[in-house]
Structure formats: structure tokens, C-alpha cells
Amino acid sequence: MTADSVALARSPKSLPLDERSIWLRRLVVDALVGGERGHVGSSMSPIEILRVLYDDVLRHRPSEPGWSLRDRCILSKGHGCLALYALLADKGYFPTDLLKTFCRKGSILGGHPEHGKVPGVEASTGALGHGLSIGVGMALAARMQKRDSRVFVIMGDGEINEGSVWEAALSAGKHKLSNLVAIIDYNKIQSAGATAHIQELEPLLDKWRAFGFAAEEVDGHDVAKLQKLFARVPLDAGRPTAIVCHTVKGKGLPFAEHDPEWHHKSKVTAELGERLYAALEPR
Amino acid sequence: MRQTCVNMVYELAKADDRVVFIGSDLSPGLLAGMQEQFPDRWYMEGVSEQNVIGMAAGMALDGAIPYVNTIATFITRRCYEQVAVDLCVHDLPVRLIANGGGLVYAPLGPTHEAIEDIAIMRALPNMTVVAPADAEEMKRFMAVSVDWPHPIYIRLGKGGDRVVTRPEHGFAIGQAYLLREAEGGKSNPVLLVGTGVATTQALQAAEMLAADGIACHVLHMPTVKPLDVAAIEKYARASRLVVTVEEHTVIGGLGSAVTDALVERFDGRVPRIRRIGIPDVFASDYGNQEWLMETFGLHAANIADVVRKAVGSD
Ligand SMILES: Cc1ncc(C[n+]2csc(CCOP(=O)(O)OP(=O)(O)O)c2C)c(N)n1
Numbered sequence: 001m002t003a004d005s006v007a008l009a010r011s012p013k014s015l016p017l018d019e020r021s022i023w024l025r026r027l028v029v030d031a032l033v034g035g036e037r038g039h040v041g042s043s044m045s046p047i048e049i050l051r052v053l054y055d056d057v058l059r060h061r062p063s064e065p066g067w068s069l070r071d072r073c074i075l076s077k078g079h080g081c082l083a084l085y086a087l088l089a090d091k092g093y094f095p096t097d098l099l100k101t102f103c104r105k106g107s108i109l110g111g112h113p114e115h116g117k118v119p120g121v122e123a124s125t126g127a128l129g130h131g132l133s134i135g136v137g138m139a140l141a142a143r144m145q146k147r148d149s150r151v152f153v154i155m156g157d158g159e160i161n162e163g164s165v166w167e168a169a170l171s172a173g174k175h176k177l178s179n180l181v182a183i184i185d186y187n188k189i190q191s192a193g194a195t196a197h198i199q200e201l202e203p204l205l206d207k208w209r210a211f212g213f214a215a216e217e218v219d220g221h222d223v224a225k226l227q228k229l230f231a232r233v234p235l236d237a238g239r240p241t242a243i244v245c246h247t248v249k250g251k252g253l254p255f256a257e258h259d260p261e262w263h264h265k266s267k268v269t270a271e272l273g274e275r276l277y278a279a280l281e282p283r
Numbered sequence: 284m285r286q287t288c289v290n291m292v293y294e295l296a297k298a299d300d301r302v303v304f305i306g307s308d309l310s311p312g313l314l315a316g317m318q319e320q321f322p323d324r325w326y327m328e329g330v331s332e333q334n335v336i337g338m339a340a341g342m343a344l345d346g347a348i349p350y351v352n353t354i355a356t357f358i359t360r361r362c363y364e365q366v367a368v369d370l371c372v373h374d375l376p377v378r379l380i381a382n383g384g385g386l387v388y389a390p391l392g393p394t395h396e397a398i399e400d401i402a403i404m405r406a407l408p409n410m411t412v413v414a415p416a417d418a419e420e421m422k423r424f425m426a427v428s429v430d431w432p433h434p435i436y437i438r439l440g441k442g443g444d445r446v447v448t449r450p451e452h453g454f455a456i457g458q459a460y461l462l463r464e465a466e467g468g469k470s471n472p473v474l475l476v477g478t479g480v481a482t483t484q485a486l487q488a489a490e491m492l493a494a495d496g497i498a499c500h501v502l503h504m505p506t507v508k509p510l511d512v513a514a515i516e517k518y519a520r521a522s523r524l525v526v527t528v529e530e531h532t533v534i535g536g537l538g539s540a541v542t543d544a545l546v547e548r549f550d551g552r553v554p555r556i557r558r559i560g561i562p563d564v565f566a567s568d569y570g571n572q573e574w575l576m577e578t579f580g581l582h583a584a585n586i587a588d589v590v591r592k593a594v595g596s597d
Contacts, residue, residue, distance in 0.1 A: 112395070127356065158308055162331060192310065193327075199330075
């Protein structure tokens with residue numbers, strides 16, 4: 001297959017990736033090659049979102065993952081865990097060397113992130129549509145315990161087909177959880193193909209607004225714009241925030257971008273690994 | 284087995300216009316031929332398992348025979364109440380095709396490992412539970428699935444599974460098949476009972492044990508519910524030991540079903556039983572299916588060991 005034309009037309013034409021974004025993607029490839037498998041496209045689209053969160057937004061202590069005053073970040077689309085693992089390793093939650101053990105016998109890094117196993121992983125995900133409810137619970141816990149922690153939940157666009165996401169959105173709206181931020185990695189592609197063909201989500205911003213969120217959209221690969229927008233969170237002091245990030249599935253790998261066939265690869269050969277690294281040569 | 288199964292849906296759809304395919308969010312291009320030929324009987328509805336089960340129920344209430352397909356953990360856990368109420372209470376002919384029964388998705392962790400699917404599906408009134416051992420058996424089963432008047436849970440193995448079943452057996456829902464007869468007369472053999480691809484491990488174990496002079500029957504139970512109690516009774520009666528093997532938790536699966544049947548039929552004089560399955564834990568490691576099977580002792584060598592130990596302490 002090749003790029004899905006509908007997804008391509010609907011996705012941002014962002015700036016070229018900078019050195020740090022390329023470095024983080026190379027960490028993802030280290031894991032893909034080490035594990036000989038993985039969700040390629042799904043892990044490339046949320047890198048800048050996670051980068052900006054961990055570099056500039058979250059209050060966190062890599063040396064003390066259980067610090068109670070930290071902000072919580074849940075990767076609800078758990079299959080994109082290589083992006084999260086890359087950031088957590090880069091920040092020092094665990095050594096970057098471990099990335100090579102991805103999915104291997106004895107590794108802590110599985111095909112979906114597990115709480116209690118991987119330092120920095122706030123909830124075990126992988127079954128889609130759970131993260132926002134868990135986030136609502138954490139946001140309410142922060143309120144009960146008079147902590148000013150915030151909770152960020154990253155979801156896929158296919159993931160938000162799940163009814164449970166919208167049940168959680170109703171609760172978040174009802175409780176006016178201004179400490180909760182729902183983030184959509186809107187790469188316009190789910191497993192079977194373009195969201196426009198499988199399950200249309202538009203008008204997506206209107207949906208979040210209708211559920212009681214203050215919602216805005218942004219180019220999910222534009223680091224400066226992401227920084228600027230996240231600095232304004234909560235967008236409304238009396239409501240939860242939703243940020244729809246326009247992204248590209250497979251971003252950074254020209255042959256994989258917008259292509260549903262790159263959602264997951266169960267055989268990442270050494271040869272394919274070479275191709276992946278070559279695509280990410282620093283420019 | 285998986286590809287064979289969905290291809291059969293297409294074949295069945297050509298012969299019977301009640302047959303419908305509903306996927307949640309599967310691979311691109313799945314059953315593209317069917318989508319093109321029967322656009323009103325092919326659906327890909329997105330990541331919404333509860334919704335697709337309800338949809339299937341609605342179609343079935345109006346005469347359709349929907350085959351619903353997604354990953355085993357999501358077609359069971361995620362929409363259990365829809366399966367219980369919409370399918371089982373209404374007793375509708377909806378078929379659930381469950382990708383990756385057991386530990387197939389080992390590298391993906393506990394969210395994707397269907398270790399209790401047989402137990403929770405079996406517990407529902409009206410539900411039928413089928414776990415073929417190989418693609419050939421899958422084909423024979425699918426051919427007779429259309430006219431079964433109840434919901435069916437279909438557990439799929441990984442694919443490329445060794446063919447161990449026999450065409451001359453045909454396939455009837457609810458029937459067990461003896462795939463190996465104990466050699467050297469039938470006095471006091473060991474009875475190995477398997478379902479799904481675990482039967483293949485049982486057959487290999489029987490071969491290993493034959494070399495040690497321990498004769499085994501291997502009874503394959505592709506249908507776990509309704510259970511072929513007559514077959515179990517027949518072969519267990521003459522056996523000195525019954526060993527069940529399944530890629531599933533020891534709670535509530537084949538081992539439980541067989542034990543229940545033996546307790547009831549033999550009225551207290553139950554033969555000795557060993558149940559081999561996944562202990563009461565979520566897998567804590569990754570790697571691959573074979574590795575986790577070995578970790579949990581579901582491979583042929585361990586089955587043979589369990590038998591040797593049990594027989595040695597006769
Ligand atoms: C409840 C549930 N159903 C199905 C799946 C299988 N699955 C894994 S990823 C995926 C597609 C998700 O698409 P999207 O949320 O758009 O993420 P992307 O990879 O495109 O970023 C599906 C259906 C799952 N993990 N959980």
C-alpha cells in the first residue's frame with residue numbers, strides 16, 4: 001500500500017524535524033530493531049507531543065517517579081509506547097540501553113506499557129479507551145488531596161471510537177476538571193485505514209466542546225506551537241482542556257508516512273532497520 | 284487458521300445471503316473481495332467492540348448471520364455484557380471470531396493475552412465454544428457453523444499451526460475426536476485431552492511417552508461447550524490417569540469442564556486427574572508464544588513429565 005490520500009490531504013505539512021526530534025526517533029528505531037517488531041507509524045506520530053510535555057510542561061522527577069506532587073501523563077494509546085519509552089529513557093527514568101530489549105524475554109519494556117514495571121508509566125494501557133477514565137479519577141484524586149497536579153491523557157483518533165472515551169468526557173465536563181488535559185494524536189489513520197473511511201470523527205473540536213471541554217487544535221509536530229499552546233493550559237479555568245494535535249502517522253520516515261500498512265510491523269529485519277536509520281540521518 | 288477462517292466467511296457469504304462480516308478495526312484490505320462483491324454485508328466499524336456486538340444482535344434479530352471478528356481479549360472482556368445480553372439472552376446465531384486465543388500475542392502483554400476467554404464464554408447460557416486445532420479443522424467447522432442456531436465463540440490459534448486433525452473425521456459441533464489410540468492393547472492407558480492448538484502438544488507428548496512404554500489416548504475436543512461428555516466417559520473409564528491440556532487458565536476452561544463431567548458421571552469414583560494450563564497469574568514476561576508456553580509448562584516435554592511423575596506414583 002501507499003500513502004492514504006485522504007489522510008495525506010487532512011494532515012499538516014509541518015517543518016522539517018530538528019535534531020532532537022530525529023534523535024528521539026532513532027531511539028524508537030533502536031527498540032524496533034532490538035525487538036524486531038513494533039508499532040512503527042503509531043510511535044512516530046506522538047513524538048513531538050511527548051517531547052514538549054516531558055521537556056517543557058510536566059512537573060516530574062525522573063529520579064523519583066512516585067513523587068506525589070508530579071503531573072501525571074498517561075499514554076492511553078498504549079501501542080504507541082515506543083515514543084513514551086524513548087522519552088522516559090531520554091529523561092533518565094531508565095537507561096537508554098534497555099530500549100534494545102523491547103519485547104524480549106526478561107525485558108521490562110513490553111509491546112504495551114505496564115504500570116509497576118516501567119518507571120514513569122502511570123497506568124497499564126494497551127486496551128484502547130481506558131486512559132481518559134483513569135485520568136478523570138486521577139484528576140479527582142488530586143482535587144480531593146488538594147494537590148495541584150495536572151493529568152495529561154494522550155489518545156489515538158481510532159481509540160476515540162470507543163464509547164468509554166465519551167463516558168469519561170461526560171464525567172470530566174460534569175466535574176469541570178480544569179486539571180485534566182485530553183490530547184488527541186490526530187494522525188487521520190487507524191488500523192484498518194483512514195479515519196475518514198472507517199469511522200469519521202469530524203467535526204472533532206465541536207465534539208469536545210459539546211462535552212464541556214475548552215478545545216483547540218495545533219500542528220502536533222510544530223514544537224514551538226505546541227510549547228506555546230501547552231503554556232496556556234488550562235485553556236479555561238473552569239473546564240477540562242482538549243487539544244487536537246494534527247499529526248502524521250509514521251512522521252519522519254518518508255516511506256511510512258500516511259500509510260496504514262506501517263501501523264505495525266511484526267518482522268523488523270536488520271535490513272529494514274538499516275532503512276529506518278537511513279531515513280533518520282541528521283540533516 | 285485465522286486467514287482460513289475469514290476466507291471461509293467470504294465463501295459462506297457467496298452461498299448464503301444471510302452471512303454478514305463485521306470487523307472492528309482490523310488490517311487494511313481484510314476481505315477486500317467480499318467488501319467489493321457484497322458491500323452491504325461487509326462492515327468495518329472502528330474500535331467499538333460493544334457497538335459491533337449490539338449491531339450484530341440487531342441484524343441477527345432480523346434474520347442475518349453475522350460473523351464478528353476482532354482480537355480475542357477485546358471480543359470477550361470488552362463487550363461481555365453485550366455478548367451476554369444481546370447475544371446469549373436472545374440466543375442469536377452470531378459468531379465471534381477471536382484472533383489470538385491464549386498466548387499468541389506474547390510480546391504485547393496481558394492486555395492482548397486471552398487466558399480466560401474460554402472460561403467466561405463457557406459460563407454464558409446458550410453460548411457454544413469452539414477451538415479448532417488447525418486450519419483444516421477450521422475449514423470443516425466453518426462449513427457447519429452457518430446453521431447452528433446459537434451464538435458461537437471461535438478461538439483462533441496463531442496461524443501456520445501444524446495440521447493434526449483428519450479429514451475423515453468431518454466435523455460436528457459438540458463432538459470429540461480420538462486423534463491417537465493407545466498402542467499395545469488398551470489396558471489402562473493414560474488419557475490426554477486437549478483443545479485448540481494444545482492438542483498438538485498433547486500428541487507430541489504421547490509420542491515421547493510411547494518411547495517410555497506409557498501408552499496414551501489423545502482425545503481432541505474442538506468443542507469445549509457443549510462438551511462431548513459421552514466421549515470423555517468412554518475413554519476415561521478404562522484409563523489410569525486423565526490429563527487435560529489447554530492454553531488457558533486452569534480456572535474454568537477445558538480442565539474444569541472435563542473434571543466437572545467426570546465428577547458427575549463417575550459418582551465419586553473419579554479417575555486420577557492432572558490439569559495442565561496457565562496458573563492463576565497474568566504473564567509477567569514477553570518474548571514469544573513458545574517461550575511463555577514453556578514458562579507455564581504447556582509444552583510437550585512438560586506434559587510428558589507430568590504424566591511420568593503421576594504414573595510413577597501409581
Ligand atoms: C479495546 C481495543 N480494541 C482494539 C485494539 C487493537 N488495536 C490496537 S491499535 C488499534 C488502532 C488504533 O488506532 P489509533 O487510535 O488511531 O492509533 P494510531 O496507531 O493510528 O496512532 C487497534 C484497533 C486495542 N488495542 N484495544
